[in-house]
Amino acid sequence: MQYRTSFALFTLSQFAITFLDFVGILVLFANVDALAGWSLAEVAFLYGIANLAFGLADVFVSPVENVQVAIRAGTFDQILLRPVSPILQIVTDGFSARRLGKLAQGALVFAFAVAAVEVDWNLARVTMTVVAVLSASTIFGALWVATSCVSFWWVEAREAANAITYGGSFLAQYPLGVYGPWLRRGLAYAVPVAFANYYPATYILGRNDRLGAPSWIAFASPLVALLVAVLSALAWRVAVRHYRSTGS
Amino acid sequence: MRLYAELAKRSFRRWSTYRAATIAGIFTNSVFGFIRASVLLAVLAGRPGAGELDVSEVITYSFITQGLLSVTDVFGSDQEIAGRVRSGDVVGDLYRPVDFQAWWFAADVGRAAFQALGRAVPIVLVGALTYGIEAPAGLAGALLFAVSVALAVIVGFSLKFLVNLSAFWLLDIRGPNQMMVTAALFFSGITAPLTLFPDWLEPTARALPFACLVQYPVEIFLGKAVGAEAAAVLAIQAAWAVALITLGRVVLRAATRRVVIQGG
Numbered sequence: 001m002q003y004r005t006s007f008a009l010f011t012l013s014q015f016a017i018t019f020l021d022f023v024g025i026l027v028l029f030a031n032v033d034a035l036a037g038w039s040l041a042e043v044a045f046l047y048g049i050a051n052l053a054f055g056l057a058d059v060f061v062s063p064v065e066n067v068q069v070a071i072r073a074g075t076f077d078q079i080l081l082r083p084v085s086p087i088l089q090i091v092t093d094g095f096s097a098r099r100l101g102k103l104a105q106g107a108l109v110f111a112f113a114v115a116a117v118e119v120d121w122n123l124a125r126v127t128m129t130v131v132a133v134l135s136a137s138t139i140f141g142a143l144w145v146a147t148s149c150v151s152f153w154w155v156e157a158r159e160a161a162n163a164i165t166y167g168g169s170f171l172a173q174y175p176l177g178v179y180g181p182w183l184r185r186g187l188a189y190a191v192p193v194a195f196a197n198y199y200p201a202t203y204i205l206g207r208n209d210r211l212g213a214p215s216w217i218a219f220a221s222p223l224v225a226l227l228v229a230v231l232s233a234l235a236w237r238v239a240v241r242h243y244r245s246t247g248s
Numbered sequence: 249m250r251l252y253a254e255l256a257k258r259s260f261r262r263w264s265t266y267r268a269a270t271i272a273g274i275f276t277n278s279v280f281g282f283i284r285a286s287v288l289l290a291v292l293a294g295r296p297g298a299g300e301l302d303v304s305e306v307i308t309y310s311f312i313t314q315g316l317l318s319v320t321d322v323f324g325s326d327q328e329i330a331g332r333v334r335s336g337d338v339v340g341d342l343y344r345p346v347d348f349q350a351w352w353f354a355a356d357v358g359r360a361a362f363q364a365l366g367r368a369v370p371i372v373l374v375g376a377l378t379y380g381i382e383a384p385a386g387l388a389g390a391l392l393f394a395v396s397v398a399l400a401v402i403v404g405f406s407l408k409f410l411v412n413l414s415a416f417w418l419l420d421i422r423g424p425n426q427m428m429v430t431a432a433l434f435f436s437g438i439t440a441p442l443t444l445f446p447d448w449l450e451p452t453a454r455a456l457p458f459a460c461l462v463q464y465p466v467e468i469f470l471g472k473a474v475g476a477e478a479a480a481v482l483a484i485q486a487a488w489a490v491a492l493i494t495l496g497r498v499v500l501r502a503a504t505r506r507v508v509i510q511g512g
Contacts, residue, residue, distance in 0.1 A: 009423025013430045020430055024439035028287070030446045032294030035287070160272035163279040171283055178290040183282060 015101035022047065022109055025173070036177030041116035042205055043175065048110030049129075049197040050172035053136030055103030061141035062165070063094025068151035068158050077245055086240060087145070117205060125204050128218075132204070135225035136172075136196035142225070143168055143191065146232035149239035168193040176211055184211065195224040251346065252354035259358025263366075270366050277314040277367070278374040285310035285379060291444070299443035305470050308382040311375030312466050313438055315368030319360050319397065320404030320461045322432045324425045326359060328352075330415035342504060349496055353405055360401040385471030392478050396465040399485035403460040406492030407432070413496070416503035431456075437463030457488040 025047065029040045038046070067090050070076040079086045119125060147161030172193040176184055187194040195217075202210050203218035210217060264270075288306040291298050301309065317323070329352060332338040342348060375381045384390040407428060414424045433439055435458035442453045442463045453459060464481045467473045473481045 006418050006420040006423035010426050013423065013427040016427070016430050020434040021439065024434065027440045027444055027446070027449075028291050031298040031444055032291050034294060035290045036293075154268055156266065156268035156272070158272070159269060160275050163276035167276065167279045167283065170280070174287055174290070179283075179286045183286060 011101040013101070015105050019105055022105070036175045037209060038175040038177075038207075041113060041118075042201075042207070043173070044109055044113035045117050045205065046175060046197050046201055047173045048106060048113040049132055049136055049201065050169055050193075051102070051106030052110045053106075053133055053196060054140050054169040054172075055099070055106040056133075056137040057140035057144060059095075059099045059103055061091060061144045062099070063091045063096070064144050064148045065151075065158065065161065066090055066094040067148050068155060071151055071243070072155050074245060076243060080240075080243070087236060119205060128200055128204050131222055132197060132200035135200070135221035136193075138225035138229050139192060139196045140165070140169060142228040142232040143193075146228070146235050149232075149235045152239040152242050164191055172196050172198065175209075177209055188213070192224050192228060195221045252350060255351065255354035256358035256361070259355040260362045261358075263359050263362040273318060273367055274370045274374070277317060277371045278311075281311040281314040281371060281375055282378075284313065285375075288441075299441050300472070301441065301443065304380065304382050307375065307379045308470060309441055309466055311372050311379075311381055312469055313462055315364075315371045316397070316400065316462050316465060317438065318363040318367050320400045321356075321359070321363075321408060322404065322436065322438065322461060323429055324408050324411055326356070326408065327412060327421060327425065328355075329409070329412035330421040333412075333415040334419055339507065342507065349409065349493070349500060352409065353402075356405040356408075357401065360404075364397070382470065384469050385474065389468065389471055389474070392482070393465060393469045396468045396482060396485060399482065399489055400461050400465050402489040403457055403485065403492060406489065406496050407457065409496045410492070410499060413499050413503050416506050432458045432461060435459065436461040437466065441466075457492060460485045460488050 022044075025043060026040075028035065029043075033039070035043055064087060067076065070079060070090065076086070079089050082089060114129075143165050147164050150161060151158060168187075168191050171179070171183070171187055176187065176194055176198045179187065184194075187198075199210065199213070199218045200221050202208070203215075285307045288301075288310060289303065292301070292303060292306055296302075329338070332341060341351070344351070372381065384393050411421055411424050411428050415421045418424065435442075435453050435456050437453075437459065442450055442459060445453055454463070464473075464485055468478055468481060
């Protein structure tokens with residue numbers, strides 16, 4: 001916050017970067033009426049959930065990637081000595097209001113999409129939407145934690161984590177039918193972002209293209225979210241135990 | 249001249265030591281290559297011939313784009329100048345009897361050369377081995393592509409140089425850099441090929457320097473721009489390169505004056 005001009009530009013352009021990102025989708029829809037059968041409003045709904053959830057995870061969990069810096073600099077030793085959970089220290093230390101721009105944009109597109117989709121909103125669908133956003137945030141947050149664990153073994157490989165975190169949220173912006181069978185399977189089972197928004201959205205929007213998956217899969221998101229959260233927490237524990245400080 | 253060649257060589261070597269980071273980068277860019285290709289293929293499925301591209305061209309486009317991303321450093325990840333401005337080391341740099349801009353350009357050429365060989369080529373190979381991509385349009389096409397990429401590197405460096413110089417006024421360049429990245433991702437053809445843009449937006453996008461980073465080189469690679477058209481594309485790139493280098497010098501002069509004031 002010390003550098004006011006830079007902060008203003010950053011937050012503004014965080015907003016703009018994701019805004020232009022959505023304009024990128026509008027550009028595609030200037031050429032076609034539907035992507036894999038999904039209309040602009042429906043894709044915006046997927047996009048809105050994905051970015052709203054990713055924005056939440058970005059603000060509250062993504063600073064965990066700074067663990068790489070702490071490992072390299074050796075300051076992780078000090079973190080371990082303090083009587084507060086290491087992950088909490090890293091996340092709060094790296095908290096930055098800069099990331100709010102992305103969250104705001106996600107919320108805006110989400111609001112637009114909710115208004116634009118032709119859905120008969122009832123209690124079940126509203127609940128499902130809230131559950132989807134929460135599950136999606138949990139899934140993205142868990143991905144940040146899980147991929148940050150890689151730094152404990154391979155300090156330099158931070159960018160590979162981007163393929164999972166940013167790549168995952170980017171993939172989630174489009175209907176699953178866009179992707180080939182390999183990517184689809186990866187999204188459903190390996191990096192389960194399909195559960196973040198796509199499957200719940202098929203229920204909320206009343207679409208049947210679950211691509212071979214059974215209909216109950218739309219309701220599985222909270223369970224999947226819980227599962228990846230537990231798995232990433234376990235991975236984190238193993239990683240912290242493995243930590244041997246930087247030698248010199 | 250020998251000094252600058254040596255600088256570029258050193259820089260190349262320095263970047264080549266980040267092996268794990270390079271492999272990680274190849275992985276990330278390849279994943280994004282697949283995603284971009286999938287989305288664009290869905291567009292083509294909805295409207296064959298959209299953006300005057302066919303299936304194999306869209307795939308080629310997606311992977312070459314991901315390769316060029318690091319060569320032209322669209323994300324402006326190399327922020328060494330700004331770091332030296334903040335620490336004050338830049339004073340020493342300015343004392344040296346070499347041209348400040350040329351010094352950093354030489355270093356960037358080394359970086360770009362490594363990213364081209366160590367990162368872009370493997371990414372394109374991943375695309376070629378999985379999806380299959382198009383070869384450049386003949387030997388002449390390949391040469392024109394090389395020239396176009398070289399000009400793209402100059403434009404990319406000049407934009408980054410300007411962003412870094414803003415550190416003389418702002419100290420922290422994350423804001424300006426993010427702005428540049430925002431504009432570059434959208435207007436360079438990375439988000440979507442410029443030929444898919446609506447008619448009222450495409451000419452503007454083509455006129456901006458960002459198209460020089462990705463869109464133009466890829467068009468030459470795909471043989472979309474040949475003969476006189478290719479010459480015109482290269483001319484636009486060269487014009488932007490000259491204009492931005494000049495602008496960089498003007499801003500640098502203003503910035504150095506500021507150092508003198510600050511240093512007392």
